[in-house]
Amino acid sequence: MNLFKSGDLLAFVIPVGLILVWQALSSAGYLAPEVLPAPTAVALAGWRLATSGELWTNIAISAWRAGVGFLIGGGIGFAFGLANGLSKLSERLTDPTIQMVRTIPHLAMIPLVILWFGIDETAKIFLVALGVSFPIYLNTLHGVRTVDAQLVEMGRAYGMTPVELFLKVVLPGALPSIFVGLRYALGIMWLTLIVAETISASSGLGYMAMNAREFMLVDVVVLSILIYALLGKLADSVARWLERATLSWHPAYIAR
Amino acid sequence: MTARTFSARLLSPRGLAAAFAPASAPKPQLRAAGGRGASVTLRGFSKSFGPKQVLKKLDLHAPAGQFIAIVGKSGCGKSTLLRAILGLDQPTDGVVTVADQPPTSDSARIMFQEPRLLPWARVLDNVLVGVRGLGKIEAREAALDALRKVGLGDRAGEWPSVLSGGQKQRVALARALVSRPRLLALDEPLGALDALTRIEMQNLLERIWQKQGFTAVLVTHDVSEALALADRVIVLEDGGVSLDLTVDLPRPRRRGSPGIARLEGQILDRLFGAADRDAPTDLHGDLAQELYA
Numbered sequence: 001m002n003l004f005k006s007g008d009l010l011a012f013v014i015p016v017g018l019i020l021v022w023q024a025l026s027s028a029g030y031l032a033p034e035v036l037p038a039p040t041a042v043a044l045a046g047w048r049l050a051t052s053g054e055l056w057t058n059i060a061i062s063a064w065r066a067g068v069g070f071l072i073g074g075g076i077g078f079a080f081g082l083a084n085g086l087s088k089l090s091e092r093l094t095d096p097t098i099q100m101v102r103t104i105p106h107l108a109m110i111p112l113v114i115l116w117f118g119i120d121e122t123a124k125i126f127l128v129a130l131g132v133s134f135p136i137y138l139n140t141l142h143g144v145r146t147v148d149a150q151l152v153e154m155g156r157a158y159g160m161t162p163v164e165l166f167l168k169v170v171l172p173g174a175l176p177s178i179f180v181g182l183r184y185a186l187g188i189m190w191l192t193l194i195v196a197e198t199i200s201a202s203s204g205l206g207y208m209a210m211n212a213r214e215f216m217l218v219d220v221v222v223l224s225i226l227i228y229a230l231l232g233k234l235a236d237s238v239a240r241w242l243e244r245a246t247l248s249w250h251p252a253y254i255a256r
Numbered sequence: 257m258t259a260r261t262f263s264a265r266l267l268s269p270r271g272l273a274a275a276f277a278p279a280s281a282p283k284p285q286l287r288a289a290g291g292r293g294a295s296v297t298l299r300g301f302s303k304s305f306g307p308k309q310v311l312k313k314l315d316l317h318a319p320a321g322q323f324i325a326i327v328g329k330s331g332c333g334k335s336t337l338l339r340a341i342l343g344l345d346q347p348t349d350g351v352v353t354v355a356d357q358p359p360t361s362d363s364a365r366i367m368f369q370e371p372r373l374l375p376w377a378r379v380l381d382n383v384l385v386g387v388r389g390l391g392k393i394e395a396r397e398a399a400l401d402a403l404r405k406v407g408l409g410d411r412a413g414e415w416p417s418v419l420s421g422g423q424k425q426r427v428a429l430a431r432a433l434v435s436r437p438r439l440l441a442l443d444e445p446l447g448a449l450d451a452l453t454r455i456e457m458q459n460l461l462e463r464i465w466q467k468q469g470f471t472a473v474l475v476t477h478d479v480s481e482a483l484a485l486a487d488r489v490i491v492l493e494d495g496g497v498s499l500d501l502t503v504d505l506p507r508p509r510r511r512g513s514p515g516i517a518r519l520e521g522q523i524l525d526r527l528f529g530a531a532d533r534d535a536p537t538d539l540h541g542d543l544a545q546e547l548y549a
Contacts, residue, residue, distance in 0.1 A: 154372040157344055158385055158431075159361035168385070172376040249376040251417045 037219040042226065045219035054208070059227065062204040065121065066193050069128025074185060077133035078178075081140025085174070086166075098137060106131045107195055119200040124193060131192040132185040139181025143174030176250060179243045186235040194228060292469035293321035294355035294363065294438035296341055301350035303336050310336050312495035313350070318473065318488075320355075320438075323465055325474040325482035327523065328492035334475040337492070338441050341473060342366055354439055362388060364439035365432040369447050371424035373416040379403065379427050380412040386431040402434035403427070405464065422453035426460070433464065440465075442474040446481065455511070458484055462508060479523050483516050484509050491526050499526045 019039050025031045026038030033041065049055035080098060084091035106127060117123035147170050155165045197206025205224050212220035247253045301314040310333040318324045326334050339345040340352050343359030354363045365386065373382045383399040390398060403409050406426040416424055425445060432440060442461075446454045462485055465472050476482050482489045483503055491499035501523065505515045 150368070150370060150372050151374060153344075154368065155385075157342060157361060157366050159388060160385075168377070169374065172374070175376075247376075249378075249415050249417070 034216070034218055037222060041219045042222050045217070045223050049208075049220065049223070058203060058205050058208045059231075062193060062197065062206070063231070065124045065197075065204065066128060066189050069125040069193070070132050070185070070189050072125065073129030073132035074136045074182075076129070077136030077181075077185075078140050080133075081137045081178075081181075082144060085141045085144025086170070095141075098134075102134045102138075106192065110196065110199055114200055119202065123200065124196045124204075127196045128189055128192045131188045135184040135188060136178070136181045139177045139184070140174060143177030143181075144170060146177065147173035176247060179239065179247070182242075183236060183239045186239055187232065190228060190232050190235070292436075292438060293319075293471035295320045295353075296324075296439060296471060296473065297351075297353045297356075298337075298340070299351045301337075301340065301352060302348050303333070303340065303345070304348045309348075309495060311492075314496055316490065316497065318471060321469050321471055323472045323474070323485055323487045325476060325486035325489045326492055327476055327479055327482050327489060327527070329527065330477065332492045333495060334492055335443060338366070338443055338473065338475050341439070342441055362435075363437075364441055365435065365437040366441040366443060367425075367428055367432045367445040369444040371416070371421075371428040373424055373427055373431075375416055377416075378412070379408065379414050379416060379419070382416060382427055383431045383434050386434040388435055398434050399430070402430035405433070406430045406460065420453075422449055422457065425449060425457060429457075429461070429464075433468070436468065437470055439471045439473070442472060442476075444476050444478075447476070447478070454481070459508065461485065466507070479520050479527075480511065480516070483519055483523075484511060489519075489523060491523060493527070499523065 022031070022036070023039045026033070026036070026041075031038070037045075046055065080094060084095050109127065109130065113123045113126055117126060151169050151173065152165065155169045160168065193204075194206045197204040198210050199206075201207040201210075205227060209221050209224035212218075212224070244253055296316070296318040298314055298316045301311055301316070302309065303311045314337070326337060328334050336345065340347055341354065341359060342364050343352075343354075343361060352359055357363065373379075374385065377385070380396070380399055380403065383402055384395055386402075387395040387398055400409065400412060403412055406429050408423060408426055408430065411419065411423070411427075416427065419427065425448075428445070446457050449457060458481065461472075465485075472485075474482065474485060479489075483505075486503055489499075489501045489503060490497055491501070493499075499522075501519060503519060505513075505519075509516060
C-alpha cells in the first residue's frame, strides 16, 4: 500500500516540476508576460474570473454541452453497436453506412453545422454527439462480436432466456472493449467541444479563451488551456474508476 | 497442493462422504422425479450436415441411472449425438426422448471439455447459473451445497481466474449438478486436465453419480477413462454403433487391472481393426529407413 501511495505522488513530480521551472523562468525575465505569463499571473486570472463567477458559468455551460452531446452520441453508438453485434440483418443494413460516415472528419462538418443550427447549443451538441458516437459504436460492436461463443453456447444449454444471455454473458463479455471506446470517446468529446466553442460560440470555455485573445489577455488563454487539461484528466479518471469497479473480475485488474 | 487438499477432503469423515449424505442436502424440488435418473432413447436417429450424413439410423437405449460412455475417433458423431440428447440440435430423422419426453434444456445438464465459467461471475454465481426456478435464498443454499460436494465450499467468493484447471472443472461440475439433473451429459470434460487431476475427477464423478443416481452419458476418446467409469461402452463408427460392450466390473475399479486391460484391447481392436494394428510396425520401418538413409 505504501508503494501505491508513493506511486501516486510520483505522478505529480513532473507537472509540479514544470510549473516551478516555468515560474522561475518568468520571474527571472526569460519569459515575456505577453508570450507566457507566470503561473502566479495565471492563478491570479483564475481567482479574478472565479470570484466574478464568469469562470464557473463558462465551465458549467461547457460541461453541460459535453455531457448532453456525449449521452446522445454515446447512446446512439452503443445502441447501434449492440444491434449490429447481435443481429446480422441490422449489421448488413446499417454498418456500411456508418462506416462511410465515420471516415468524414467530423470537424469538417463545422461550416455545415453552423449553417444548419447557427451558433446555438444544438450545433455544439450535434458535433460532440457525432464525434463521440463512432468510437463507442466500433468498440461496442467489436466487444459483442468477440464474446466467447463457447460461453454463449453454455448459456443456451443451461436454459438462459435471450435476455438473461444478454445480461449475464454478452454484455459483461463486451464490457472491456466498451470501456476502451468510452475512454477514447471522452477525449474526442473535449476536443470537439473546444474546437466548436473556439470557432463559434457566445459562452463556454472555448469562447472565454477566444474572447481573451481579442483583448490580449494571455493569462486567461493559458488558464483556459490548463482547465481543459484538468477536465480531460478528470473525465479519464472517472472512466478508469468505472472500469476498475466493473471489471474487477478481469485478471488485469485484480490486486492492483 | 490441490491434490493434497482434495484427497484430504475425500478421506476426512466430514469431507465428501458427509457432504453427499442425503440429510445434509436441502432437496430442491425441481421436477417430479420418479426415479433419479432419466432413460435416454434414440430410434432411427439420423443427422446430416449438408450432404454429409454423420449419424445413420442409430438405435440406442440407455436405461435410467446407467453410466454410458461413447467412444470413437474424432468426427464420428459423438458430440452430435450428445447435442441431440440435450435438445441443442434437432435430428434430421428419427426420434430422441429423455425420460419418454422430447429433450429440453431443463431435462439435462452438460459439462464441456472446457470449464466455460463466466469469468465476470464469482464461483458461487457461476454455480447459480445452473439453478432454475428456485427462490434467491434457496438457490444460494443449493449452489453452496453443490460447491461443498465438489470440495470447493470455501472458494465460493473467488473469481474463476484464480482457480486451477481442475478446480474450475469442479466448479463446472457443481454448476451441472446443482439442479439435480436426471441426465448428465459429459463432453470430454476431463480431456484438458493433467493425468493426476483427471483421476481425482473420475473418482469424484463416480462417487457423485453413485450417490445421486442420474443417468450419465460420457463422450470421450480416452478408452481407459470410459472403462474406469462406465457401465457400458458404445463404440461409434461410420455413423452407427459398431460395438456395445457391457463393463461388468466391480467399483471402484482399479486402473490397469486385467479385466480393464482385456476390455480395452477389445475396444481398440474394434476401433483400429487388424489392418491398422500393423501400422505401428510400418511406422517403425519408416523410422528405421529414415534413420539409416
